[in-house]
Amino acid sequence: MQQPRITARQFDASDGLRAHIAKQMGSLDRLYDGIHDPRVVLAEQSGSKRAEVALRVYRQTLTASAEASSHESAVDEAVRQMRRRVLRYKARLRRK
Template identity: 35%
Template sequence: MRINISARHFRASRNLKNFTEDEVKRLKKYYDGIIDCEIVFEKQKEIRSCEIMLKVYGTRLTASERTDDHFKSVVGAVDKLENQLRKYKSKLRNQRNGRSETKIPLGS
């Protein structure tokens, strides 16, 4: 997985970059097919935001979090992506097994 980190309106510290890379690598245990990861930090007065965009086979997953600290924002965004990856993986599993997500009523 390739990880690209960028920051708007400030310079991201090495500590923040290392922490972010460790948190994002944690997502591999939920789905191993992550191709690319782009992380954008932004600083606006008192608000610190983190947006994480994952490219997986067939789709792109995005999560963002806004808090008063970049580290909290990273944790929140990664938690959201964990849920999205679980849903995506179960959707793939259902398609492989021939199960449909929509239920068709029988008879009338």
């Protein structure tokens, strides 16, 4: 998988946060080889932190988002959701 494109809206993401995102997104690479153009968008909305994760797979874009009290935990939850979506996508491919 390529390095994820990280966008931080209205704040600067620290190097530690960027490393955490890269590590979490790297765990998705073991699930499916056909992942392209990984993107992570981080935002702060009314005190809560939001993370949106998007991946391109063959002719589709898979997305997941989560809100939490910190960006790290929001990223963890969004990646957990994305892991389920990638596994569901793989299962659909096997059935065909």
